[in-house]
Amino acid sequence: AQKITQTQPGMFVQEKEAVTLDCTYDTSDPSYGLFWYKQPSSGEMIFLIYQGSYDQQNATEGRYSLNFQKARKSANLVISASQLGDSAMYFCAMREGGYSGGGADGLTFGKGTHLIIQP
Amino acid sequence: DAGVTQSPTHLIKTRGQQVTLRCSPKSGHDTVSWYQQALGQGPQFIFQYYEEEERQRGNFPDRFSGHQYPNYSSELNVNALLLGDSALYLCASSSTRNNSPLHFGNGTRLTVT
16 A cells, blocks of 8 residues: 555646645554655755644644644645745655654655646 | 755666766755655655665665765665666755754756666
8 A cells, every 4th residue: 555645646726826735644653754845847855844743733834734634644735825936746755653853764755746836 | 055966967877887876965964865756756765874874775676775975975876777767866865963854955867778
């Protein structure tokens, strides 16, 4: 079974609208971290937002928020007021086990969602 | 403050050859991880280096090997190249001293013909 599932291969959204990118995950480890990365055509993976499995509140970073529903094992990314520059690939990723000081286990990525913002 | 830098940006090799990719981590980072991203896919974890040792490895054959130097920079070596090794190779760095997320470089695009 896939550990990270992103069911939307591509999405078209009008500029200034909010957009939700879906992500579901599968793990039996009670301690894990969930990440969203943005990958423009340049190839660089840009960190957007992080949610720990024990975090009580949903993470927010500027226009990005993470809708974390632990019982459903979902971690959807919400982008408010979308901009043309938001057009890119978006990847959901998970790190299992304790998140101890950054130098922990490798990330497992989903297949990504190609988001296109239309003017 | 320089981020993660990788070289070269593009590389073309022939089947059976060997290749070395290089990565300098972000300033202050001591851990380097390597990922392979095939076209249209998400990155896949190859391995991670910390204190000049391989600490964790993904599901990749022994043809993939690496090294980390005392200045934390790292190399990824791939021997006996196959056509299927064509991909974007991403280097990521992080710090064991704080809960920093992975910072990625722009990658090296490897084409095997």
